[in-house]
Amino acid sequence: MFQRLFSTIILLLILCAFPTMQAYCGHDGPKQDKPGILVVAFGTTMPTAEKALQHIEGVIKKTFPNVPVRMAYSSKIVRAKIAREQHRNIASPAEALAQMKDENFTHVAVQSLHSIPGEEYHNLLKTAYAFPTMGKSMQQVVMGMPLMATSTDLEKVADAIMACLPADRKPNEAIVLMGHGTHHPADVYYAALQYHLAKRDPNIFVGTVEGFPTLDDVIEKLKKNGLTKAWLMPLMSVAGDHANNDMAGDEPDSWKSILDKNGITSVPVLTGLADYDQLVAIWVDHLKTAYSQLNIKSH
Incomplete structure (x- = not known):
């Protein structure tokens, strides 16, 4: 009698524990990795x-x-303005990664759409690499390089820009690319790109809003080369506020207005780098590299 009672108790304990064991082990064995991409x-x-x-x-x-x-x-400024004026919430990199962590993503490839590895890129790098240290659910985060990160990138970007020049542009007309510029040491990438572009076409010039080369440097070269017409193109992922206002605006301090004052007719092209497949391909190649470095066991 006692032995039968003892056996019944053991059986009940096993049955009670079974759901817990199922939840821990899962019907299909070990939990699968869940990869994702954050752009x-x-x-x-x-x-x-x-x-x-x-x-x-x-x-x-x-x-x-x-x-x-x-x-x-x-x-942060862009996100706040969109929330205030358009009533939309765009996630910050930290918010997006936190959401992906909550959704049990285990491996994430983060692709930067920045042009150079400047301050914005390095801040993103710190944020991305902090997440795997915050718990076991997100095991690995790998960063994709920005558009221009290596000498090979600069060669590819120069070739891509050559393929994306306005069809109506004539050889004796200049191309002026407006980059953002930065106080970060990565500002040197703009001058490096100028070097690679000059080898392909001596009438293509790179200037920046907040770095080097400056617009004054560009104007000096335009006058030296006897160029009186320039096509203005943004060297940024999008043709946003800088392109529409600082580059192509009608205000006295826009690049278009300043060139006009210097006797140079300008033709703005409001198309961002991310609109051109040739340049998008470089970012995507960086993402492919980053994604291949994820240690995904199964998915």
Whole structure:
């Protein structure tokens, strides 16, 4: 009698424990890895410019058809303005990664859409690499390089820009590329790109809003080369506020107005780098490299 009672108790304990064991082990054995991609741009408040980011996001989704893709903006100012004026909430990189962590993503490739590895890129790097240290659910985060990170990148970007020049531009007309510029040491990438472009076409010039080379440097070269017409193109992922106002605006301090004052007719081209497939391909190649470094066991 006692032996039968003892056996019944043991059986009940096993049955009670079984659901817990199932929940721990799962029906299909060990939990599978869950990879994802986070695309991070500086951001833009202009819906027309946002289409360039949607374009590159679409290309990435086609390249990785079975991997969830999320988007975040690194600029706090841009995110705040969109929330205030457009009543939309765009995630910061930290918010996007936190959400992916909550959704049990185990491995994430983060692709920067910045042009150079400057301050914005390095801040993103710190944020991304902090997440695997916050718990076991997100095991690995790998960063993709920005557009221009290596000498090979500079060669590829120069070739891509040559393929994307306005069809109506004549050889005796200049191309002036407007970069953002930065106080970060990575500002040297703009001068390096100028070097590679000059080897391909001596009438292509790189200037920056906040770094080197400056617009004054560009104007000096335009006059030295006897150029009286210039096509203005943004050297940024999108043709946003800088392109529409600082480059092509009618205000006295816009590049267009300043060139006009110096006797140089300008033709703005409001198309961002992320609109051109040749340049998008470079970012996507960096993402492919980053994704290949994820230690995904099964998915």
